[in-house]
Amino acid sequence: MPTATASQTIGPYWHLIEHKEWADLTRFGAEGERIEVTGRVTDGAGAPVADAAVEIWQASPLADERFPGYGRSATDGEGRFRFITLKPQPVAGHGNQTQAPHLSIVLLARGLMTALRTRLYFEGEALNETDPLLSSIEDPVERATLIARSTGPGVWTLDIRLQGEGETVFLEV
Amino acid sequence: MSDTLPFRPFAAGTQPPLDAPAYGSTHLRHPKRALRKLAQTVSETTGPHFTPALFPEINDLTKQASGEPLGERIIVAGQVTDEDGRPIPNTMIEVWQANAAGRYAHPRDMHDAPADPNFPGEGRIFTDTEGRYRFVTIKPGAYPWRNHHNAWRPIHIHFSLFGTGFAQRLITQMYFPGDPLLNLDPIYHAVSDAAARERLVSRFDLAITEPEWALGYRFDIVLRGRGATPFEDGGHH
């Protein structure tokens, strides 16, 4: 049997398939706790990554015809992405573990030969203390790279640093 | 096969590294720390489901404007399966590409080649119940890039696939057989395993070719398989 097809970079011109409305996961009429999720993507020199595709997938609330659970946002000239979605609830982990509310993030850009994966958790959630991934990260500075701060009513902010100082924890799944 | 089983790890050398020195844009964009291994959960084993009702199909890229685009009309077809050979039905494929002159309908593409108002260059196709897909387009042109002196990308079509779980998400590029630029391209050569690399090259296929109308190219795509392989004991957690 052949192995999985190799990844190649998304390149600088992926905006041919960009549809700005995909960044709003409530556009099909989903109801619930609406939140805004935003942040900046920067590279190893601290420069904005202005041509990235940031994607989110959330297993909660369950996707249906009114809630796709998936969104894609292009970064702007400052490297900023922005989603409107519904706040996720805790989801099951392995065995009897519970995972704190989170979004799965896939980052694609020129210069990324494969997708970079990370997660976005929410500051102040009691379950963050026992979340299997967060609690496995011993260094508090590294752990903090996965936890969005509340920066306004219903607004959550998490910057993503690809390389160097404050580098985001990226995941192999 | 359950749709919640974790996906297997990739075979060594079949995926490119994030640090690919010959491809300059990777220098400041690859993480320096090793990736942290995460045992897959529902957040990775499940994923989005798209339907043509909400994400309309664009399976003829030559019919997206009032006139016909310039260039050589082609048909691209193939099958999407997992590593166990199981077809992936009803899954969405996004494609995008340069026009026949090697220019993207993109404001940041400054290549001195003619734009084609009849070729926006976006496609969206769904596989059938057997994982098969097919679309009509024009053969893209090669284009220069600034990676190194006299650098040109081999002609290619960009592909985006979702599969059945977010851990299967795949962005890749389909190349064309016999392209002399392939051996000079650091993006293609970032895949060290020769067999995996060569599977990125489509094959001319007379069975897909339509008489008096268009040449056909076959490009099959394989997404990660679920569960343990027969060679593994108990999966990879």
Ligand SMILES: [Fe+2]
């Ligand atoms: Fe390209």
